Amino acid sequence: MEDDPATTPWLTDDQQAAWAGLQRMQGLLSGRLNRELAASSGLSLQDYAVLVNLSEAPDRRMRAFELGRVLGWEKSRLSHHVARMAERGLVSRERCPADRRGHFVALTDAGSGALAAAAPGHCTSVRRWFVDRLDPGQLATLAEIARTVQKGLREDCEEDG
Numbered sequence: 001m002e003d004d005p006a007t008t009p010w011l012t013d014d015q016q017a018a019w020a021g022l023q024r025m026q027g028l029l030s031g032r033l034n035r036e037l038a039a040s041s042g043l044s045l046q047d048y049a050v051l052v053n054l055s056e057a058p059d060r061r062m063r064a065f066e067l068g069r070v071l072g073w074e075k076s077r078l079s080h081h082v083a084r085m086a087e088r089g090l091v092s093r094e095r096c097p098a099d100r101r102g103h104f105v106a107l108t109d110a111g112s113g114a115l116a117a118a119a120p121g122h123c124t125s126v127r128r129w130f131v132d133r134l135d136p137g138q139l140a141t142l143a144e145i146a147r148t149v150q151k152g153l154r155e156d157c158e159e160d161g
Contacts, residue, residue, distance in 0.1 A: 041118035061106035
């Protein structure tokens, strides 16, 4: 079904400014953090996200589909990224004994070490480029906005699947 331009509820100027601002901020912030993280640790933001999620998981491992869901990545993107990280020794892939077709992605000791080495510098960058530029009220509002949007997205995914 095609959307009809005549009946589309277009964004207001304020809504468009908020949406465009969020996209620009995210792009600029991600680019800056990615460059700084890569320069200091050799990790990308995507590597870091995988390592953080695995480090917080029971037994430092997650089913591949769960990791993909948490990261919001398609199956093929996750598979390729995990393969590259495994080649670098940061993660390993383990067969799931309960499901012969499924795999776990597990944090290796090298991955844990890389995360521990990268975290202080990354935290400093996040503070410098994001946290310190906002007052406590702005941070609280942004956290609430993020929770609201994420909740709606999760609910929509549950309805779809």
